[in-house]
Amino acid sequence: MTGFVSFFRRLEGPQTVGRGRAFWSLFAVVLLVALAYPLFSDGYTVGNTVYFFVWVFIALSLCLIWGYGGSLSFGQTAFFGIGGYAYGVLTLNFGSAYGFTLVALVVAVAIAALFAVLLGYFMFFGRIAGVFLGIVTLAVTLMLERFMAQTAGPEWHIGSARLNGFNGMSAMPPLTIPWPGEPIVLSADIGLYYFVLGLLVVVYLALRILMNSSFGNVIVAIRENPERAEMLGYDIRKYQLITFVIGAALAGISGVLYTVWGQYITPSSMGMTAAALPLIWVAVGGRSDLTSTVVGTLVVLAAFQALTIYGSQYALVFMGVLLVLTVLIAPNGLVLGLMHWLGRLAVRFKQRAG
Amino acid sequence: MSLLELRELNKHFGGLHVTNAVNLSLEPGEIHCLIGPNGAGKSTLFRLILGEHHPGSGDILFAGENITALKSFARIHRGLSVKFQVPGVFKGLSVRQNLEIALQSRHRGAELEAEIGRLLTFLGLESEQAQMAGNLSHGQKQWLEIGMAISLKPRLLLLDEPTAGMSPEETHMTGEMVQRLNVGGMTVLAIEHDMAFVRQVAQRVTVLHLGQVFAQGSIQEIVADERVAAIYLGQAHA
Numbered sequence: 010m011t012g013f014v015s016f017f018r019r020l021e022g023p024q025t026v027g028r029g030r031a032f033w034s035l036f037a038v039v040l041l042v043a044l045a046y047p048l049f050s051d052g053y054t055v056g057n058t059v060y061f062f063v064w065v066f067i068a069l070s071l072c073l074i075w076g077y078g079g080s081l082s083f084g085q086t087a088f089f090g091i092g093g094y095a096y097g098v099l100t101l102n103f104g105s106a107y108g109f110t111l112v113a114l115v116v117a118v119a120i121a122a123l124f125a126v127l128l129g130y131f132m133f134f135g136r137i138a139g140v141f142l143g144i145v146t147l148a149v150t151l152m153l154e155r156f157m158a159q160t161a162g163p164e165w166h167i168g169s170a171r172l173n174g175f176n177g178m179s180a181m182p183p184l185t186i187p188w189p190g191e192p193i194v195l196s197a198d199i200g201l202y203y204f205v206l207g208l209l210v211v212v213y214l215a216l217r218i219l220m221n222s223s224f225g226n227v228i229v230a231i232r233e234n235p236e237r238a239e240m241l242g243y244d245i246r247k248y249q250l251i252t253f254v255i256g257a258a259l260a261g262i263s264g265v266l267y268t269v270w271g272q273y274i275t276p277s278s279m280g281m282t283a284a285a286l287p288l289i290w291v292a293v294g295g296r297s298d299l300t301s302t303v304v305g306t307l308v309v310l311a312a313f314q315a316l317t318i319y320g321s322q323y324a325l326v327f328m329g330v331l332l333v334l335t336v337l338i339a340p341n342g343l344v345l346g347l348m349h350w351l352g353r354l355a356v357r358f359k360q361r362a363g
Numbered sequence: 364m365s366l367l368e369l370r371e372l373n374k375h376f377g378g379l380h381v382t383n384a385v386n387l388s389l390e391p392g393e394i395h396c397l398i399g400p401n402g403a404g405k406s407t408l409f410r411l412i413l414g415e416h417h418p419g420s421g422d423i424l425f426a427g428e429n430i431t432a433l434k435s436f437a438r439i440h441r442g443l444s445v446k447f448q449v450p451g452v453f454k455g456l457s458v459r460q461n462l463e464i465a466l467q468s469r470h471r472g473a474e475l476e477a478e479i480g481r482l483l484t485f486l487g488l489e490s491e492q493a494q495m496a497g498n499l500s501h502g503q504k505q506w507l508e509i510g511m512a513i514s515l516k517p518r519l520l521l522l523d524e525p526t527a528g529m530s531p532e533e534t535h536m537t538g539e540m541v542q543r544l545n546v547g548g549m550t551v552l553a554i555e556h557d558m559a560f561v562r563q564v565a566q567r568v569t570v571l572h573l574g575q576v577f578a579q580g581s582i583q584e585i586v587a588d589e590r591v592a593a594i595y596l597g598q599a600h601a
Binding site: 245 | 472
C-alpha cells in the first residue's frame with residue numbers, strides 16, 4: 010500500500026512543473042472539457058484535433074531525450090516513419106480482424122523501439138554526444154526517407170503490401186476493437202479521439218512519474234554533468250540508451266497514430282522539414298518540462314495550421330521566426346517561462362494574503 | 364596489503380609522455396597528498412586511476428584487484444570516489460537534489476531523507492538546500508561536491524585541488540573535514556597546491572615532476588628536500 014502511494018506521489022516533483030490542488034484541479038477541468046468537447050463539435054473538427062494530439066507523442070519523445078536527457082536527437086522522425094510503415098505493412102498483410110490492428114500498433118511501436126536499441130547502442134556505447142548525436146540521428150532519418158522514396162517499383166513489397174516509393178502507402182485499416190456482436194471501428198473522428206486522448210493522458214502521467222523517480226534524477230544529472238553522474242557510479246550509457254528507446258517508442262506511437270488517422274504514410278514524414286518541426290514545438294513550449302511541451306506543441310500546431318490556411322507560404326517562415334524569438338526572449342521556452350511567472354505571481358499573492 | 368597500487372604506469376599523448384613509469388602505493392587509512400608543478404601529470408594520474416584515461420602500459424590495483432580494464436562506474440562501485448578540480452555539481456538542480464542523486468542508489472524513502480539531512484548538516488549547507496547548486500559560492504560548490512563524493516562511502520577518496528579558490532578559513536575548515544573523514548576510516552589521496560592544507564592533513568607526500576615520481580616522504584622531508592624546492596623555483600622562473 011505504501012509503495013502504491015509513493016508511486017503516485019511521484020506525479021509531482023522537482024522535474025515537473027505544476028503541483029498541489031490548484032494544478033490538479035486545472036488538470037481535471039481541462040480533461041473534462043476535452044472529454045465533453047466532441048459532444049459539442051462536428052466530426053471534421055474533432056478529427057482535426059486528433060491530428061494535433063497525434064503529434065504530441067513525438068514532441069514528448071523529444072522532451073524526454075533532449076529536454077530532460079540533454080541529447081539533441083534530430084531524427085525522432087525516423088522512429089515515426091518506422092512505426093507508421095510497420096503498421097501499414099502489418100495491417101495490409103493481416104487485416105483488421107480479431108483486434109489485429111491493436112496488435113499491429115503494439116508490434117509497430119516495438120519495431121521502432123528495437124531499431125532505437127540498435128542505433129542507440131552504437132551511439133551511446135560509442136560515446137557519441139552533443140552535436141554529433143544530432144548529426145547521426147538526422148543522417149539516419151534522411152537516409153530512411155531517401156530509401157523509402159526509391160521503392161516505387163513493384164519489386165518493393167513486403168508480403169502483399171507495396172511500399173510505393175514517394176507516394177507512400179495508403180488504405181490501411183483503422184484501429185478496430187473486437188467486441189461481442191460488432192467490432193468497434195475507431196474512425197478518424199470521435200472514436201479515435203477518445204482512444205488517442207486516453208493514451209495521451211496515460212503517457213503524460215506515466216512520464217511524470219518516471220521523470221520524478223530515481224531514474225529521472227539520473228537522466229537530468231546526465232544532462233547537467235555526465236562525468237559527475239558517471240563518477241557517482243551510474244553507467245550513463247545504459248540510462249541514455251533506455252531514455253532513447255522510450256523516446257523512440259513515443260515517436261513510434263505518433264507514427265502509428267498518424268498512419269491510422271490519415272490512412273497513409275509517405276517518405277516525407279521522415280524528411281528534413283518533418284524532422285525540424287518537432288524541435289520548434291518543443292523549444293517554443295519548454296523542452297525541460299512535460300506540461301510545457303504538451304501545451305506548447307498544441308498551441309504552435311494550431312497556430313501553424315491557421316497560418317497555413319490563411320497565408321500558406323508564410324507559415325514555415327513564421328515557425329522560423331518563432332524559434333528565433335524563443336531563443337532570444339525565453340530560451341527555456343515560452344510556455345515554461347509563462348508557467349514560472351504564474352507560479353511566482355501565486356506565491357506573491359499568497360504572501361500578501363497571509 | 365596496499366589499498367591502491369600503481370605499477371609502472373605509462374601514458375602518452377602523442378609524443379608527450381605525461382605519465383612515466385609511475386609506481387605508487389597507498390596504505391589503507393592514510394591521507395596522501397600529491398604535489399608538483401603545473402604539468403607534472405597529477406590530474407592525468409587521477410584520470411588514469413578513475414578510468415577516464417587508459418594507460419599505455421602498467422597496472423592499477425585496488426584492494427588487490429586489477430582494475431586497469433574496468434569502466435569508471437565499475438571502479439566507483441569497487442569503492443573509489445572523486446571530487447574534480449572544477450566543481451562538478453549539477454548546476455541546474457537544487458542542492459538537495461544533488462545530494463539525493465548521489466545517495467539514492469544506497470538509500471530509499473525516509474532513510475534517504477534522513478541521510479540527506481545528515482549530509483546537509485555535515486557540509487553546513489542546510490539553509491542552502493533549496494538553492495540551485497549553480498548559485499552557490501565557489502567554496503560551497505566545492506563542499507557540495509565533496510559531500511556527493513563521500514556519500515558513496517568510498518574506501519578511497521580522490522580530491523583534485525579541494526581548496527582551490529577558497530579563503531584561508533575555508534581551506535582550514537576543508538582540512539578539518541578531510542581529517543574527520545579520515546578518522547572514520549576513509550583513505551584520502553589529494554592533489555593540492557596549497558601547502559598550508561598539505562601541512563595540515565598530509566601523512567605522506569608524493570612529488571610528481573614531468574610525469575615521474577620525483578620524491579616521496581613526510582611533509583618535513585619534502586620541505587627539507589632542496590631538489591623539490593628547485594623544481595618549483597625553476598618552474599616559477601621559467
